[in-house]
Amino acid sequence: MISIFPNLLSGAVITLQLLVSSMFFGLIIGLIFAILRINKNPIINKFAYGYSYFFRGTPLLVQLYLIYYGLANIEFLRNSFFWLIIKEPYWCAIIAFSLNTGAYTSEILRSAFQTIKKGYIEAAQSLGVTKKITFYRIQLPIAIKQSLPAYGNEIILMLKGTSLASVITIMDLMGEARKVNVLTFKPFEAFITAGIIYLFITFIIHNIIKYLEKKYGFQT
Amino acid sequence: MELLSFGDTGWGDELFFATLMTIAVSIAAMLIGFLFALIFTPLKLSKNKSLNILGNCYTTIIRGVPELLVIYLLFFGGTGAAMYVASIFGYDGYIEINAFITGALAIGIISGAYSTEVFRGAILSIDKGQFEASKVLGINKSIQFYKIILPQMLRLSIPNLSNVWQITLKDTSLISVTGLVEIMRQSYIAAGSTRDPLFFYSVAAVLYLILTFLSMKLINKLELKYSKGY
Numbered sequence: 001m002i003s004i005f006p007n008l009l010s011g012a013v014i015t016l017q018l019l020v021s022s023m024f025f026g027l028i029i030g031l032i033f034a035i036l037r038i039n040k041n042p043i044i045n046k047f048a049y050g051y052s053y054f055f056r057g058t059p060l061l062v063q064l065y066l067i068y069y070g071l072a073n074i075e076f077l078r079n080s081f082f083w084l085i086i087k088e089p090y091w092c093a094i095i096a097f098s099l100n101t102g103a104y105t106s107e108i109l110r111s112a113f114q115t116i117k118k119g120y121i122e123a124a125q126s127l128g129v130t131k132k133i134t135f136y137r138i139q140l141p142i143a144i145k146q147s148l149p150a151y152g153n154e155i156i157l158m159l160k161g162t163s164l165a166s167v168i169t170i171m172d173l174m175g176e177a178r179k180v181n182v183l184t185f186k187p188f189e190a191f192i193t194a195g196i197i198y199l200f201i202t203f204i205i206h207n208i209i210k211y212l213e214k215k216y217g218f219q220t
Numbered sequence: 221m222e223l224l225s226f227g228d229t230g231w232g233d234e235l236f237f238a239t240l241m242t243i244a245v246s247i248a249a250m251l252i253g254f255l256f257a258l259i260f261t262p263l264k265l266s267k268n269k270s271l272n273i274l275g276n277c278y279t280t281i282i283r284g285v286p287e288l289l290v291i292y293l294l295f296f297g298g299t300g301a302a303m304y305v306a307s308i309f310g311y312d313g314y315i316e317i318n319a320f321i322t323g324a325l326a327i328g329i330i331s332g333a334y335s336t337e338v339f340r341g342a343i344l345s346i347d348k349g350q351f352e353a354s355k356v357l358g359i360n361k362s363i364q365f366y367k368i369i370l371p372q373m374l375r376l377s378i379p380n381l382s383n384v385w386q387i388t389l390k391d392t393s394l395i396s397v398t399g400l401v402e403i404m405r406q407s408y409i410a411a412g413s414t415r416d417p418l419f420f421y422s423v424a425a426v427l428y429l430i431l432t433f434l435s436m437k438l439i440n441k442l443e444l445k446y447s448k449g450y
Contacts, residue, residue: 074418181292
């Protein structure tokens with residue numbers, strides 16, 4: 001059990017890298033699509049809804065395969081600069097995870113935007129604050145604070161999602177556990193140790209979010 | 221479109237049966253999950269400290285580790301465990317556990333953890349007065365549960381159970397790694413032999429979207445039916 005620990009830890013580093021980068025890109029995508037979702041233009045609105053519907057309605061594995069195996073099928077992508085990115089399983093995984101978590105994040109932020117009390121916006125308007133400043137200084141900070149608990153859940157879901165990277169040959173924590181299982185024929189040791197590491201990461205994320213909620217949480 | 225025709229030349233019929241398999245595994249997993257939820261919900265609500273910890277351990281661990289891990293553990297570990305048990309009884313041959321059963325059990329354990337949380341929340345949101353009123357009226361515990369708590373609990377948990385169902389449906393795609401031929405596995409096979417992954421994984425995505433869409437419609441109907449009078 002001790003001998004496999006270093007292997008699994010090196011996998012855990014990859015898992016954390018995948019998690020951090022896909023949460024980063026996912027947050028940007030989510031924010032953009034949340035703003036598009038509250039747009040009054042029906043076409044923009046429908047487009048953003050379609051995006052989130054597709055990525056929330058299909059399994060992450062399908063999205064991962066579509067990007068990893070599917071995109072390589074398109075001729076002009078293969079001849080373009082993008083091929084440098086999509087030929088690497090690592091980047092494919094990050095693209096798939098970012099788009100997936102982006103869809104969930106956009107829903108979380110959208111519902112946060114929509115539950116902001118009208119009074120705040122009206123107050124800003126009556127004080128003559130411009131629309132742009134109202135958005136950046138009032139709506140956005142409140143929405144982010146309100147969505148902290150739901151976003152914490154999303155981070156943990158994504159942590160579990162990164163384990164899928166192992167099926168496209170990335171040696172993350174799950175991939176290392178699979179390798180140990182194949183080499184030693186000890187499935188319980190390999191997977192239970194990996195499970196404990198996953199639980200430990202979940203525990204840390206949970207506590208960070210709890211701390212942030214306490215510090216920055218929004219009380220109405 | 222020719223690729224999707226039914227019969228020997230197309231993949232239409234294979235994908236159709238794979239879709240049925242996905243639905244079958246999802247339903248089986250959901251039912252197994254209910255079974256787990258019925259065991260662990262009372263534990264989580266119990267006043268006994270150690271039972272409480274047992275219930276919390278189940279939901280915390282299962283919701284904290286990747287779904288894939290549970291599936292691998294059951295798939296690789298299950299065979300070993302079954303062979304170990306058999307060797308005690310003097311049978312040394314190779315035992316292979318059916319992929320459907322392992323898959324449904326693995327996904328069932330996961331969906332059970334979510335269902336447990338849903339049921340717990342529903343029971344906690346039932347007005348305390350109802351428990352007190354039935355106590356005052358001298359209704360015994362089991363009738364109180366079956367006639368008063370259970371119907372309300374089910375009604376309150378339908379919206380959240382629909383989320384659990386969606387998660388379960390999507391999780392079944394993970395069983396494909398163990399070789400059970402459901403939508404994902406079938407698309408993988410089709411993509412491999414036709415060398416057209418983009419097309420077949422798109423078809424898989426559309427099939428999942430259709431399944432989630434239809435089940436949403438069905439659940440909305442159920443919700444409307446059971447919230448009559450409220």
